[in-house]
Amino acid sequence: SERLEVRVxxxxxxxxxxxxxxxxxxxxxxxxxxxxxxxxxxxxxxSLRARAWQLLSNSEELLRDNPGKFEELxxxxxxxxxxxxxxxxxxxxxxxxxxxxxxxxxGQQDLYRILKAYTxxxxxxxxxxxxxxxxxxxxMHMPAEQAFWCLVQICEKYLPGYYSAGLExxxxxxxxxxxxxxxxxxxxxxxxxxxxxxPILYMTEWFMCxxxxxxxxxxxxxxxxxxxxEGVKIVFRVGLVLxxxxxxxxxxxxxxxxxxxxxxxxxxxxxxxxxxDILVQEVSAYGGRVHKACFCxxxxxxxxxxxxxLWLILLSSLPLSVSTLSDVLLSRSSLSQ
Amino acid sequence: MAKxxxxxxxxxxxxxxxxxxxCMLRRFTESDFDTTHISTIGIDFKMKTxxxxxxxxxxxxxxxxxxxxxxxxxxxxxxxxxxxxxVYDVTDKLSFKHIAKWVSDVDEYTxxxxxxxxxxxxxxxxxxxxxxxxQGTKLAGSxxxxxxxxSASKNINISESFERLTELVLQAxxxxxxxxxxxxxxxxxxxxxxxxxxxxxxxLPQRSCAC
Numbered sequence: 001s002e003r004l005e006v007r008v009x010x011x012x013x014x015x016x017x018x019x020x021x022x023x024x025x026x027x028x029x030x031x032x033x034x035x036x037x038x039x040x041x042x043x044x045x046x047s048l049r050a051r052a053w054q055l056l057s058n059s060e061e062l063l064r065d066n067p068g069k070f071e072e073l074x075x076x077x078x079x080x081x082x083x084x085x086x087x088x089x090x091x092x093x094x095x096x097x098x099x100x101x102x103x104x105x106x107g108q109q110d111l112y113r114i115l116k117a118y119t120x121x122x123x124x125x126x127x128x129x130x131x132x133x134x135x136x137x138x139x140m141h142m143p144a145e146q147a148f149w150c151l152v153q154i155c156e157k158y159l160p161g162y163y164s165a166g167l168e169x170x171x172x173x174x175x176x177x178x179x180x181x182x183x184x185x186x187x188x189x190x191x192x193x194x195x196x197x198x199p200i201l202y203m204t205e206w207f208m209c210x211x212x213x214x215x216x217x218x219x220x221x222x223x224x225x226x227x228x229x230e231g232v233k234i235v236f237r238v239g240l241v242l243x244x245x246x247x248x249x250x251x252x253x254x255x256x257x258x259x260x261x262x263x264x265x266x267x268x269x270x271x272x273x274x275x276x277d278i279l280v281q282e283v284s285a286y287g288g289r290v291h292k293a294c295f296c297x298x299x300x301x302x303x304x305x306x307x308x309x310l311w312l313i314l315l316s317s318l319p320l321s322v323s324t325l326s327d328v329l330l331s332r333s334s335l336s337q
Numbered sequence: 338m339a340k341x342x343x344x345x346x347x348x349x350x351x352x353x354x355x356x357x358x359x360c361m362l363r364r365f366t367e368s369d370f371d372t373t374h375i376s377t378i379g380i381d382f383k384m385k386t387x388x389x390x391x392x393x394x395x396x397x398x399x400x401x402x403x404x405x406x407x408x409x410x411x412x413x414x415x416x417x418x419x420x421x422x423x424v425y426d427v428t429d430k431l432s433f434k435h436i437a438k439w440v441s442d443v444d445e446y447t448x449x450x451x452x453x454x455x456x457x458x459x460x461x462x463x464x465x466x467x468x469x470x471x472q473g474t475k476l477a478g479s480x481x482x483x484x485x486x487x488s489a490s491k492n493i494n495i496s497e498s499f500e501r502l503t504e505l506v507l508q509a510x511x512x513x514x515x516x517x518x519x520x521x522x523x524x525x526x527x528x529x530x531x532x533x534x535x536x537x538x539x540x541l542p543q544r545s546c547a548c
Contacts, residue, residue: 089376093375201380213375
């Protein structure tokens with residue numbers, strides 16, 4: 001019970017530190033960002049998580065600057081082709097979570113509201129099925145209007161293009177991820193290559209849902225805490241840590257002698273193989289390596305410029321325009337600061 | 338270790354979002370149906386070994402996300418398949434209408450000959466039915482496909498449809514092999530004729546080892 005008291009005391013202190021940061025948020029972000037980053041890596045106290053995510057993503061400001069906008073969007077009718085798919089997805093997100101278990105329950109209703117609002121807010125983007133689990137995680141923490149603006153930030157600032165019609169950005173990030181893997185964990189890289197397991201086969205759900213369907217829940221929250229602070233590079237690093245953990249040693253590969261066995265392992269990560277503190281520690285330790293590898297990929301593609309871009313487009317039969325590709329590459333070249 | 342099967346085939350499941358592709362596959366490979374499930378994001382596959390006409394066949398069944406935008410990802414896998422199950426939901430007219438698009442997409446993105454069947458899923462839900470069995474049969478007929486009405490939740494026709502498609506793929510494969518052997522025979526006959534003119538045919542071992 002003494003240890004419990006200590007833990008409670010530590011948690012209380014942590015909360016106080018966060019509340020203090022909230023009071024002078026702009027100053028903290030501007031002058032002491034490293035400290036904010038470290039505190040996010042330690043895990044945001046659950047009582048303050050919702051507020052912290054909104055501050056980190058700037059969605060709170062967005063909400064302040066757009067009063068009444070969400071209600072306005074809600075009043076619009078929306079396009080049938082989006083509403084139809086959204087409705088089919090409502091009962092297929094976190095079916096074991098009490099908020100989303102009941103058909104037509106308040107969780108599913110709110111999910112409908114914010115996904116629909118997004119299709120009206122960005123009619124050119126519409127709805128992508130991977131947005132539903134992301135929106136659901138947000139709704140577990142905050143009311144619909146706040147969750148909506150947070151979703152907007154994720155779709156536009158954190159993962160631009162991930163949910164757009166051609167799914168170009170996610171496919172490109174798959175290629176980048178694989179090339180980073182070659183440099184950071186050659187053993188896993190060779191194994192995946194040997195069995196012709198394209199990155200798109202395992203990382204699509206990981207990246208698009210920000211691991212919300214992949215990791216044990218306590219890990220999901222820790223990953224999202226870091227993600228909101230540091231951005232997409234966290235997604236890359238978590239992916240690398242997972243591959244290294246599952247395919248990074250001769251012992252582990254011995255049981256995975258085939259495409260099927262490997263895919264099964266990657267798509268159903270057993271919760272007891274992942275420990276929250278170790279995951280966070282390894283993600284933090286990746287530091288400059290990912291940056292360097294991404295930058296190499298960026299340079300390689302940039303130096304040979306349009307020819308290799310065209311070649312990439314043709315080879316992977318991606319319906320990419322050169323300008324989108326360069327945009328994504330540019331944004332990825334600054335994955336780590 | 339000896340191989341556990343004689344053939345490996347790849348099958349593909351295509352159809353609109355929410356028609357029940359994942360549930361059908363789960364019913365088939367795990368003999369299980371769960372009313373709580375999550376939407377498929379991206380692409381996944383399951384394996385099962387079947388016995389067809391005394392032959393052990395291992396099938397790899399690719400399950401795809403139904404939303405249109407995922408096609409930029411999933412279509413890359415169309416070419417690897419030898420058979421396709423087109424699925425619609427009998428309680429959803431639109432998913433039936435979209436079968437035409439799924440069929441033409443497969444034509445567009447593939448070059449190989451493929452075996453195909455049409456499946457109308459959720460046939461147990463008679464209250465909400467919007468597409469009659471007759472309509473399904475007719476559409477399948479117009480494409481020259483076989484047709485099944487299935488229910489993943491009540492386990493109706495699930496293994497029958499997967500097994501039938503596997504059978505069709507196996508038959509097509511055997512036909513191809515026969516044709517290949519046939520043309521090999523005629524090639525060898527021709528080689529025999531050639532041999533009369535020339536004295537050595539090094540690539541036919543049974544002739545060259547006359548020692």
